[in-house]
Amino acid sequence: MEITIITQAFPYFCAVNEPVKLVILVSGKGSNARNLVSYFKKNQHVIVCGIVSSKQNPALESYCAENQLFYEECYPWNEARILPVLDKTGIDVVVLAGFLKKISSEFIASFPNRMINIHPSLLPKYGGAGMYGQRVHEAVFSNKESNTGITIHLVNEHYDEGEILVQHACAVDPNDTPTTIESKVHQLEHRFFPKAVEQYCLSLKR
Numbered sequence: 438m439e440i441t442i443i444t445q446a447f448p449y450f451c452a453v454n455e456p457v458k459l460v461i462l463v464s465g466k467g468s469n470a471r472n473l474v475s476y477f478k479k480n481q482h483v484i485v486c487g488i489v490s491s492k493q494n495p496a497l498e499s500y501c502a503e504n505q506l507f508y509e510e511c512y513p514w515n516e517a518r519i520l521p522v523l524d525k526t527g528i529d530v531v532v533l534a535g536f537l538k539k540i541s542s543e544f545i546a547s548f549p550n551r552m553i554n555i556h557p558s559l560l561p562k563y564g565g566a567g568m569y570g571q572r573v574h575e576a577v578f579s580n581k582e583s584n585t586g587i588t589i590h591l592v593n594e595h596y597d598e599g600e601i602l603v604q605h606a607c608a609v610d611p612n613d614t615p616t617t618i619e620s621k622v623h624q625l626e627h628r629f630f631p632k633a634v635e636q637y638c639l640s641l642k643r
């Protein structure tokens with residue numbers, strides 16, 4: 438199943454000849470972030486400038502150095518330290534790829550309709566405060582859902598309630614466990630997240 442709604446209401450446009458500049462925020466291993474970096478490597482219209490991690494992640498730091506990206510580690514998390522970095526770099530769009538820290542209203546106001554999140558369920562199911570990572574897949578398993586999936590959406594001030602850009606679903610089979618569900622969902626993320634980010638970024642260019 439695929440549901441696509443690309444918003445029509447853009448208050449912000451990027452010049453048609455300029456690439457849209459992304460930063461990726463992560464709290465986990467960063468497999469989605471690496472996948473995005475490799476997807477956009479030769480893209481003329483969208484470039485990944487850097488990765489910000491709210492956890493210590495030496496492997497990701499080396500990866501960024503190898504790929505000429507800036508890497509900012511912010512542990513413990515301190516938004517006030519990161520905002521000026523994004524400002525200085527001229528970031529257009531913020532991509533949250535497994536980022537688990539609270540995003541303040543000020544941060545959201547700095548990137549209105551320009552912050553994209555991926556959530557590992559078919560929102561509005563299994564969303565909201567406290568619903569992240571393995572907890573989502575445990576709940577899907579306990580409730581014997583017949584399907585689950587991913588939601589890529591814009592970020593607003595309410596957890597997981599921003600405008601949905603696209604959703605992709607996968608079946609949950611009787612012999613699935615929370616771990617196998619997580620792996621199916623991760624595969625969907627890797628397959629569909631870059632394309633959705635690209636499509637949204639291109640829609641910002643005028």
Ligand code: GRF
Nearest residue numbers: 465466467468469535555557
């Ligand atoms: C993803 O499943 C994401 O949806 C969730 O955290 C996971 C991050 O995985 N919120 P990774 O760090 O990109 O490997």
